[in-house]
Amino acid sequence: MRRIGDPVLTTDRITLTFGGVTALNEISVKIRHHEILAIIGPNGAGKTSMLNVINGFYYPQSGSITWKGETRSRMRPYHAAAQGIARTFQNVALFRGMTTLDNIMTGRLLRMRRNFLWQALYLGPAQKEELAHRAHAERIIDFLEIQAIRKTPVGRLPYGLQKRVELGRALAMEPELLLLDEPMAGMNVEEKEDMCRFILDINDEFGTTIALIEHDMGVVMDISDRVVVLDYGRKIADGPPDEIRASAEVIAAYLGEPDQGEVRAASAPARRSAAT
Amino acid sequence: MDFLAAVFMTPFGNMWSNPEFVLEVVIGGLLSGVMYSLVALGFVLIYKASGVFNFAQGTMVLFAALTFVGLIERGLPIWGAFLIAIAVMVLLAVAIERLMLRPLVNQEQIILFMATIGLAFFLEGFGQLVWGGDVHPLDIGIPKAPFIVGGVLINEFDLVAAAVAGSLVAGLALFFQRTAVGRALRAVADDHQAAQSVGIPLRSIWVIVWSVAGVVGLVAGIMWGSKLGVQFSISLVALKALPVLILGGFTSVPGAIIGGLIVGVGEKVAEVFWGPAFGGAIEDWFAYALALVFLLFRPHGLFGERIIERV
Numbered sequence: 001m002r003r004i005g006d007p008v009l010t011t012d013r014i015t016l017t018f019g020g021v022t023a024l025n026e027i028s029v030k031i032r033h034h035e036i037l038a039i040i041g042p043n044g045a046g047k048t049s050m051l052n053v054i055n056g057f058y059y060p061q062s063g064s065i066t067w068k069g070e071t072r073s074r075m076r077p078y079h080a081a082a083q084g085i086a087r088t089f090q091n092v093a094l095f096r097g098m099t100t101l102d103n104i105m106t107g108r109l110l111r112m113r114r115n116f117l118w119q120a121l122y123l124g125p126a127q128k129e130e131l132a133h134r135a136h137a138e139r140i141i142d143f144l145e146i147q148a149i150r151k152t153p154v155g156r157l158p159y160g161l162q163k164r165v166e167l168g169r170a171l172a173m174e175p176e177l178l179l180l181d182e183p184m185a186g187m188n189v190e191e192k193e194d195m196c197r198f199i200l201d202i203n204d205e206f207g208t209t210i211a212l213i214e215h216d217m218g219v220v221m222d223i224s225d226r227v228v229v230l231d232y233g234r235k236i237a238d239g240p241p242d243e244i245r246a247s248a249e250v251i252a253a254y255l256g257e258p259d260q261g262e263v264r265a266a267s268a269p270a271r272r273s274a275a276t
Numbered sequence: 277m278d279f280l281a282a283v284f285m286t287p288f289g290n291m292w293s294n295p296e297f298v299l300e301v302v303i304g305g306l307l308s309g310v311m312y313s314l315v316a317l318g319f320v321l322i323y324k325a326s327g328v329f330n331f332a333q334g335t336m337v338l339f340a341a342l343t344f345v346g347l348i349e350r351g352l353p354i355w356g357a358f359l360i361a362i363a364v365m366v367l368l369a370v371a372i373e374r375l376m377l378r379p380l381v382n383q384e385q386i387i388l389f390m391a392t393i394g395l396a397f398f399l400e401g402f403g404q405l406v407w408g409g410d411v412h413p414l415d416i417g418i419p420k421a422p423f424i425v426g427g428v429l430i431n432e433f434d435l436v437a438a439a440v441a442g443s444l445v446a447g448l449a450l451f452f453q454r455t456a457v458g459r460a461l462r463a464v465a466d467d468h469q470a471a472q473s474v475g476i477p478l479r480s481i482w483v484i485v486w487s488v489a490g491v492v493g494l495v496a497g498i499m500w501g502s503k504l505g506v507q508f509s510i511s512l513v514a515l516k517a518l519p520v521l522i523l524g525g526f527t528s529v530p531g532a533i534i535g536g537l538i539v540g541v542g543e544k545v546a547e548v549f550w551g552p553a554f555g556g557a558i559e560d561w562f563a564y565a566l567a568l569v570f571l572l573f574r575p576h577g578l579f580g581e582r583i584i585e586r587v
């Protein structure tokens with residue numbers, strides 16, 4: 001039985017601006033241990049900016065982030081990675097010239113002993129260590145069912161598989177918090193089903209906390225424990241999927257004001273918007 | 277008619293009648309080609325890891341050689357001078373990362389390229405300011421006497437230079453393909469953000485590649501310097517690395533090696549056998565003409581990564 005625990009990551013009134021544009025406006029979000037949190041919202045709502053703040057690509061102007069009990073004004077990418085935050089990207093960001101296996105092995109770099117000289121010389125202990133990490137990478141390859149493309153340079157793979165390899169690279173880091181930016185974008189129905197299964201299995205088997213951005217409302221409502229809705233950089237809702245589905249403000253954000261047209265169940269138009 | 281005969285008939289006739297001489301020319305070409313590979317390698321390393329075409333690679337070769345020869349002239353033993361020169365190149369790499377790359381992170385490639393042009397001018401001036409602008413003769417005790425094997429004349433110095441360059445190149449190729457650090461370097465070359473997201477420390481990686489490129493430059497500088505004397509024109513050797521890179525591909529370590537060998541052999545053979553038809557001195561431009569042909573038909577080079585964009 002899955003048990004959702006205390007918050008592992010808390011953002012406190014994060015504000016991020018680019019010139020005159022406010023991408024995030026005093027966003028406070030808690031990500032709880034072992035949950036699957038979905039971040040949704042219309043395009044330009046600040047969802048990806050939120051992930052970028054959490055893993056240190058963007059530095060917020062104000063607010064603070066608490067991760068594992070340590071509060072700071074911003075993360076740095078290296079520290080985020082070293083302390084167990086892994087992520088994937090909206091537009092697949094793989095190492096295109098490298099094979100699937102090598103891509104996944106890059107996720108093991110931080111787990112290797114930080115002795116660059118040994119590694120550089122590839123002698124004795126370094127060689128043994130490399131083999132151990134290689135075994136771990138192979139387990140991930142089995143888990144994600146991508147054995148057939150182990151040695152294929154990822155630039156040649158179809159999009160759906162690239163997304164899977166990217167997930168594998170993040171998993172290889174054995175993260176405590178996994179940030180997924182539109183893991184199912186551009187996938188067909190079977191690929192989406194596979195991806196949902198992987199996400200649920202990762203959460204279940206490895207106990208990984210997951211925060212994901214997704215546009216497919218069917219998927220969001222199915223797999224997430226909690227949903228945070230952003231609109232124009234503000235948080236307009238935060239709660240379990242059923243509550244979000246019924247929220248008037250969320251419906252308004254997706255469809256415009258209710259008095260401008262007939263309002264149907266939130267999930268139906270949202271599904272339609274995901275299909276486009 | 278005479279010209280056509282001189283291009284299409286006479287050279288092959290000459291080759292046929294004197295195969296040992298052909299072999300001698302080819303071997304001479306291979307040996308000098310290894311030296312081109314060495315300079316090209318410095319470019320490839322930096323291009324792979326930071327996506328920057330390092331215009332200053334030639335001046336780094338000059339600067340490293342000047343430092344080395346300057347230390348020797350001040351009475352240091354060869355090994356002492358070599359180690360200190362390595363330390364200087366590593367310090368230079370740290371300074372470049374700190375003062376040039378870090379403020380320019382995530383900028384367009386062209387901006388980084390412009391920055392390396394600035395770096396080239398700086399190093400050129402700084403090196404000559406510190407060590408003087410004269411030609412410094414350099415002799416590190418490699419014998420220069422030619423000897424004859426089976427009727428083929430071989431220059432001993434070229435052979436030593438080729439052995440040094442060859443082992444350096446082999447070591448680097450292994451380093452890139454086999455080690456975790458090499459994988460991290462390749463990852464950084466492919467995608468900075470993704471590399472950061474898996475926790476690869478960009479800054480250390482940059483210091484490592486620029487240091488390695490500096491050390492490769494030092495070795496190339498010592499080799500060229502003992503051949504020609506350490507002087508400003510060494511930095512122009514880097515221009516010969518351009519056609520090598522176009523042939524081999526900017527991202528490929530083996531490509532830099534084979535490209536260097538092809539250019540070395542090609543220009544020697546062209547000079548000796550086709551030179552007369554063009555009135556000589558084609559050694560100077562042959563490599564660039566070859567590069568042009570490659571740019572037309574195989575722009576990613578022999579071994580470079582072919583970039584396929586899905587639309």
